Amino acid sequence: MNPILYIVVPCYNEKEVLPLTSEIFENKIKDLISCGKVSPQSQILFVNDGSRDTTWEIISDLCKKSNYMRGISLSRNRGHQNALLAGLMEAKSYADITISIDCDGQDDINAIDEMVDAYRGGAEIVYGVRADRKSDSFFKRTTAQGFYRFMNLLGSETVYNHADYRLLSTKVLNEFESFKEVNLFLRGLIPLVGFKSTCVYYERRARRAGESHYSFHKMLSLAFDGITSLSIKPIRIITALGVIVAILSFVGIIWSVVTALMGKTVAGWASVTCILCLLSGVQLVSLGVIGEYIGKIYLETKQRPRYIIAERTYKDED
Ligand code: UDP
Ligand code: MG
Numbered sequence: 433m434n435p436i437l438y439i440v441v442p443c444y445n446e447k448e449v450l451p452l453t454s455e456i457f458e459n460k461i462k463d464l465i466s467c468g469k470v471s472p473q474s475q476i477l478f479v480n481d482g483s484r485d486t487t488w489e490i491i492s493d494l495c496k497k498s499n500y501m502r503g504i505s506l507s508r509n510r511g512h513q514n515a516l517l518a519g520l521m522e523a524k525s526y527a528d529i530t531i532s533i534d535c536d537g538q539d540d541i542n543a544i545d546e547m548v549d550a551y552r553g554g555a556e557i558v559y560g561v562r563a564d565r566k567s568d569s570f571f572k573r574t575t576a577q578g579f580y581r582f583m584n585l586l587g588s589e590t591v592y593n594h595a596d597y598r599l600l601s602t603k604v605l606n607e608f609e610s611f612k613e614v615n616l617f618l619r620g621l622i623p624l625v626g627f628k629s630t631c632v633y634y635e636r637r638a639r640r641a642g643e644s645h646y647s648f649h650k651m652l653s654l655a656f657d658g659i660t661s662l663s664i665k666p667i668r669i670i671t672a673l674g675v676i677v678a679i680l681s682f683v684g685i686i687w688s689v690v691t692a693l694m695g696k697t698v699a700g701w702a703s704v705t706c707i708l709c710l711l712s713g714v715q716l717v718s719l720g721v722i723g724e725y726i727g728k729i730y731l732e733t734k735q736r737p738r739y740i741i742a743e744r745t746y747k748d749e750d
Pocket of ligand 1: 646
């Protein structure tokens with residue numbers, strides 16, 4: 433039996449690029465069906481992430497015209513990771529395998545063939561990994577590279593140069609469903625599910641149209657989220673820092689008492705100020721990091737839904 437494949441595509445304000453890439457996706461799925469790699473019931477599932485432009489109208493239109501396309505629309509913008517999760521959880525009930533891909537055509541669609549082959553070869557997770565980053569700007573390339581290194585250094589297990597282009601089997605998704613966190617960082621969480629996995633390498637192109645939604649600020653916050661959702665190493669580092677500073681302070685206290693007893697105390701303004709500055713700096717940063725974790729706990733305890741599906745282009749059960 434050929435597996436039913438769902439290609440899950442999150443879309444946010446993508447009216448320029450959607451008409452171009454939807455055709456590419458459709459041709460791909462038709463190819464895969466005709467060469468017998470996937471079942472004819474395979475579909476492309478667009479997730480409209482509360483777009484402000486005509487993206488949802490375009491998706492609805494596309495779905496009317498094609499038998500290989502479906503769409504769901506979230507009640508508001510929830511961000512790339514949540515939109516992806518919504519799509520994956522939706523697809524899980526219909527598909528044997530899902531492949532998530534961005535709708536801007538940056539990721540090489542031909543890697544899908546290899547991903548499906550790898551699945552047929554026994555892998556439950558197939559990571560799409562960028563072989564090079566020539567198409568990205570120097571700035572994006574260096575920040576992204578630094579990001580992966582930093583993440584792994586701080587103890588979150590991410591696959592180097594892998595974004596959110598990956599194949600997941602329904603088996604993996606069923607297990608992943610019980611990962612209930614609202615601080616979603618899929619590429620760090622999926623490796624935690626386990627199962628047999630492998631990588632497929634591809635070249636990443638420039639966006640076909642439109643602009644990236646990941647500004648420097650958004651990337652930084654994704655990196656920070658990734659680290660604080662997956663690892664408590666920063667807290668450990670702070671604790672270690674605290675111990676070191678405490679030892680130094682202890683030595684400092686002895687030193688000042690001894691010098692005071694020896695009657696050598698002069699107006700030690702500079703040293704006092706330096707120590708004060710150092711300690712208050714360390715304390716504030718530490719409080720900030722710990723606060724970040726408390727913030728995360730606060731968000732997790734609410735257990736709010738991660739997404740709400742407002743509309744579908746098809747009936748729920750068919
Ligand atoms: N996206 C989304 N919700 C958002 C932002 C982005 O669903 O709030 C989608 C977007 O439509 C695209 C994918 O996530 O399909 C990746 O976004 P983008 O291409 O802007 O990021 P980059 O490739 O520059 O990292
Ligand atoms: Mg992109």
